[in-house]
Amino acid sequence: xxxxxxxxxxxxxxxxxxxxxxxxxxxxxxxxxxxxxxxxxxxxxxxxxxxxxxxxxxxxxxxxxxxxxxxxxxxxxxxxxxxxxxxxxxxxxxxxxxxxxxxxxxxxxxxxxxxxxxxxxxxxxxxxxxxxxxxxxxxxxxxxxxxxxxxxxxxxxxxxxxxxxxxxxxxxxxxxxxxxxxxxxxxxxxxxxxxxxxxxxxxxxxxxxxxxxxxxxxxxxxxxxxxxxxxxxxxxxxxxxxxxxxxxxxxxxxxxxxxxxxxxxxxxxxxxxxxxxxxxxxxxxxxxxxxxxxxxxxxxxxxxxxxxxxxxxxxxxxxxxxxxxxxxxxxxxxxxxxxxxxxxxxxxxxxxxxxxxxxxxxxxxxxxxxxxxxxxxxxxxxxxxxxxxxxxxxxxxxxxxxxxxxxxxxxxxxxxxxxxxxxxxxxxxxxxxxxxxxxxxxxxxxxxxxxxxxxxxxxxxxxxxxxxxxxxxxxxxxxxxxxxxxxxxxxxxxxxxxxxxxxxxxxxxxxxxxxxxxxxxxxxxxxxxxxxxxxxxxxxxxxxxxxxxxxxxxxxxxxxxxxxxxxxxxxxxxxxxxxxxxxxxxxxxxxxxxxxxxxxxxxxxxxxxxxxxxxxxxxxxxxxxxxxxxxxxxxxxxxxxxxxxxxxxxxxxxxxxxxxxxxxxxxxxxxxxxxxxxxxxxxxxxxxxxxxxxxxxxxxxxxxxxxxxxxxxxxxxxx
Amino acid sequence: xxxxxxxxxxxxxxxxxxxxxxxxxxxxxxxxxxxxxxxxxxxxxxxxxxxxxxxxxxxxxxxxxxxxxxxxxxxxxxxxxxxxxxxxxxxxxxxxxxxxxxxxxxxxxxxxxxxxxxxxxxxxxxxxxxxxxxxxxxxxxxxxxxxxxxxxxxxxxxxxxxxxxxxxxxxxxxxxxxxxxxxxxxxxxxxxxxxxxxxxxxxxxxxxxxxxxxxxxxxxxxxxxxxxxxxxxxxxxxxxxxxxxxxxxxxxxxxxxxx
Numbered sequence: 001x002x003x004x005x006x007x008x009x010x011x012x013x014x015x016x017x018x019x020x021x022x023x024x025x026x027x028x029x030x031x032x033x034x035x036x037x038x039x040x041x042x043x044x045x046x047x048x049x050x051x052x053x054x055x056x057x058x059x060x061x062x063x064x065x066x067x068x069x070x071x072x073x074x075x076x077x078x079x080x081x082x083x084x085x086x087x088x089x090x091x092x093x094x095x096x097x098x099x100x101x102x103x104x105x106x107x108x109x110x111x112x113x114x115x116x117x118x119x120x121x122x123x124x125x126x127x128x129x130x131x132x133x134x135x136x137x138x139x140x141x142x143x144x145x146x147x148x149x150x151x152x153x154x155x156x157x158x159x160x161x162x163x164x165x166x167x168x169x170x171x172x173x174x175x176x177x178x179x180x181x182x183x184x185x186x187x188x189x190x191x192x193x194x195x196x197x198x199x200x201x202x203x204x205x206x207x208x209x210x211x212x213x214x215x216x217x218x219x220x221x222x223x224x225x226x227x228x229x230x231x232x233x234x235x236x237x238x239x240x241x242x243x244x245x246x247x248x249x250x251x252x253x254x255x256x257x258x259x260x261x262x263x264x265x266x267x268x269x270x271x272x273x274x275x276x277x278x279x280x281x282x283x284x285x286x287x288x289x290x291x292x293x294x295x296x297x298x299x300x301x302x303x304x305x306x307x308x309x310x311x312x313x314x315x316x317x318x319x320x321x322x323x324x325x326x327x328x329x330x331x332x333x334x335x336x337x338x339x340x341x342x343x344x345x346x347x348x349x350x351x352x353x354x355x356x357x358x359x360x361x362x363x364x365x366x367x368x369x370x371x372x373x374x375x376x377x378x379x380x381x382x383x384x385x386x387x388x389x390x391x392x393x394x395x396x397x398x399x400x401x402x403x404x405x406x407x408x409x410x411x412x413x414x415x416x417x418x419x420x421x422x423x424x425x426x427x428x429x430x431x432x433x434x435x436x437x438x439x440x441x442x443x444x445x446x447x448x449x450x451x452x453x454x455x456x457x458x459x460x461x462x463x464x465x466x467x468x469x470x471x472x473x474x475x476x477x478x479x480x481x482x483x484x485x486x487x488x489x490x491x492x493x494x495x496x497x498x499x500x501x502x503x504x505x506x507x508x509x510x511x512x513x514x515x516x517x518x519x520x521x522x523x524x525x526x527x528x529x530x531x532x533x534x535x536x537x538x539x540x541x542x543x544x545x546x547x548x549x550x551x552x553x554x555x556x557x558x559x560x561x562x563x564x565x566x567x568x569x570x571x572x573x574x575x576x577x578x579x580x581x582x583x584x585x586x587x588x589x590x591x592x593x594x595x596x597x598x599x600x601x602x603x604x605x606x607x608x609x610x611x612x613x614x615x616x617x618x619x620x621x622x623x624x625x626x627x628x629x630x631x632x633x634x635x636x637x638x639x640x641x642x643x644x645x646x647x648x649x650x651x652x653x654x655x656x657x658x659x660x661x662x663x664x665x666x667x668x669x670x671x672x673x674x675x676x677x678x679x680x681x682x683x684x685x686x687x688x689x690x691x692x693x694x695x696x697x698x699x700x701x702x703x704x705x706x707x708x709x710x711x712x713x714x715x716x717x718x719x
Numbered sequence: 720x721x722x723x724x725x726x727x728x729x730x731x732x733x734x735x736x737x738x739x740x741x742x743x744x745x746x747x748x749x750x751x752x753x754x755x756x757x758x759x760x761x762x763x764x765x766x767x768x769x770x771x772x773x774x775x776x777x778x779x780x781x782x783x784x785x786x787x788x789x790x791x792x793x794x795x796x797x798x799x800x801x802x803x804x805x806x807x808x809x810x811x812x813x814x815x816x817x818x819x820x821x822x823x824x825x826x827x828x829x830x831x832x833x834x835x836x837x838x839x840x841x842x843x844x845x846x847x848x849x850x851x852x853x854x855x856x857x858x859x860x861x862x863x864x865x866x867x868x869x870x871x872x873x874x875x876x877x878x879x880x881x882x883x884x885x886x887x888x889x890x891x892x893x894x895x896x897x898x899x900x901x902x903x904x905x906x907x908x909x910x911x912x913x914x915x916x917x918x919x920x921x922x923x924x925x926x927x928x929x930x931x932x933x934x935x936x937x938x939x940x941x942x943x944x945x946x947x948x949x950x951x952x953x954x955x956x957x958x959x960x961x962x963x964x965x966x967x968x969x970x971x972x973x974x975x976x977x978x
Contacts, residue, residue: 299784306780355751
């Protein structure tokens, strides 16, 4: 039995599998690849934090789809999480954007595994088992291979260990300081989960856990309620602060939801209602869910064989875990173990989607299960449950005291039988690598050697040896699984750098080639994103109705001066007129508000004047993503159109005085400016937007520091 | 009560397995899997000379599931065998071909590939059985067997093209079987039987191998030309598999088109 006093040493010993993992992923040669959703996250994070470094909290992206509201996409909500702060720090130190983002992902991964270590240690009070479990999980696909590091998978996985670890601590706390600490930890991990936009997966595992508790350990609920009551009674202000912080952490999600519902923004809501005609815009069809279900990604036999055809994301866990599970079949089952087993089992059934009626039932009767897909993410959580469970069982198995030689022989027979069973199953499959057989044999010998004290190894050394045996197989198998072969992946070390080079014209977002062929996603003249378009409604209407060539020619000029404005009915748009306007063949700017219809003077209006570059009459004297400041000189009253999308959150000041901003030429911003010299400032956002952005970010940083300050001394003390 | 029942891990496992067996439909799971698999690697396997081992391995998985879902059609096992051939794993290919024929004896082209595999391994008597089994069947019967799905579902033009391609397919299989059978006899040292086969074909001209028969007739008696002929026949054994011309009808999600 390992003492909790050795906690720190086992924690440090995690470096061994981490280094092995780094070797496996060829990090030494500086070649790893971030694929899948990382593409979108990468660009957004770099864009966001480069702005932060410039002192601007970005609310509006002028480089995307001719100007688009930020945080329209649910994926962007989690940007305030404190681990993300590593990105601006590294950028500030001159690290390239790609590496800064990769570091963030690595830190997230390590935080997740740290949480897992914490959780196992909390449950079994045995850091040795925590080390074994974390090491084995580290080499399970989904977490083992860099290319499959879908950031969403990490977002789902990383906070859970901490959450459940703190939950256990909270329920078990016997004195006030512990209660307070655990409550703070629990609140912080809850904030993380709620902030990272994907609470559906968490909610599912949590409900599975509650169902398991109701089945096997109803007393725990009473203990939890008692702990809550104790917290409210003893530390009411801290409790209130925790609840308040949890609510505040939800603010970006609520804001995103409101933005998605706002009709002036085009999001999945709009497209769901108007294009896909699904009725409810966010409901996912059962067929769509099935494509993300476990059966679509892998088969049971692929856990042991035919690794080349497996899915890099989910199809592998070290064979040793199965052997250990087999060995412990005749253990006594504790209440904790039953709860963990049942939670994992329920998750597995849900992940099977249509192949199991449970998911179908939930889809039909529980609304939440209709609004998210990609059930294969549950696989990481399922394996995590399995690892926690097996660690508990193996701990019990190793602690069995064998006194008589008869007991020893029975024990040895069972060890042999379990390994023979595993071997027979492997033989019945095709394409099983030799290393799997070797693992079974080595494991059998290692257990027998321990039993008969052949090698006279210490218990800790036995554990280390067991992990060593267990990791042979992943070391051979993981490179076979799709995606690990770096030779087949293009390591074009991403050029994604956000910079302010476009005050007036040209491309400001010099992406170059982006990851995964999504180069059109962000670029200055990229209003032509048709599939998956997210942005402003006016731009979307133009894209839908006008030719790409005409529009491209129009939007490359940012400022245009008109002598007059004409009315256009926004509910019945005359597209021929719009075509003439965007081709600069019409003297009028089009606006949908009768109050803005006017002319400069009594003369015949001339064709619009395109401001093609800096001149004494127009200078851009300030530019950031949320605002632009112009110095302008006019010989007569003119209507200035700024070819950046209109949104009601935009405002304009002329010589520091508010002026009326119009939606001009269907999609853009326009303002009447009187004759003479003026300072014109367009700006987006209100104090509440900045409060949300800065406030939530600072709150998370505060909590992060608070948790570190509270828990670091505890780790030292334990050692 | 529940706690008492599950106080041993094995009972917990047993209960979970029983529940899973009771409520999970493996067939639904397999259908889900196969319906979302991509067709690129299947095309790769159907192409002559596919050498992408990853694509072949993925195609093999596809056909493995197909064989599990519709074993009686035999084509899943057949195509798995083809994948193994491309992976140069003759033993496994033979196993799969035998499985395919066991389920569906009408798959005569699989018998041909099986014969080739035996031939390559030097098991000439086994190979000969396979080839003779094809040679002895008349072309109309083979054509019927090769017609995997009712032709009425196609337009007249398509139907005509399909029938022509099948005729070519059957003719080629029969001819090659005959040539390989002669090769088997020669390898076995049974030149008399080889000559009999050749002269029978010269007389009947049923297998479309007249040029070969003439050449064989003159070569069998002489050491040099016989060796030359044999080496040519040996080359046939290593040629690419002759795929059924309607292989494209086997696609993910459309696996029962050929029913």
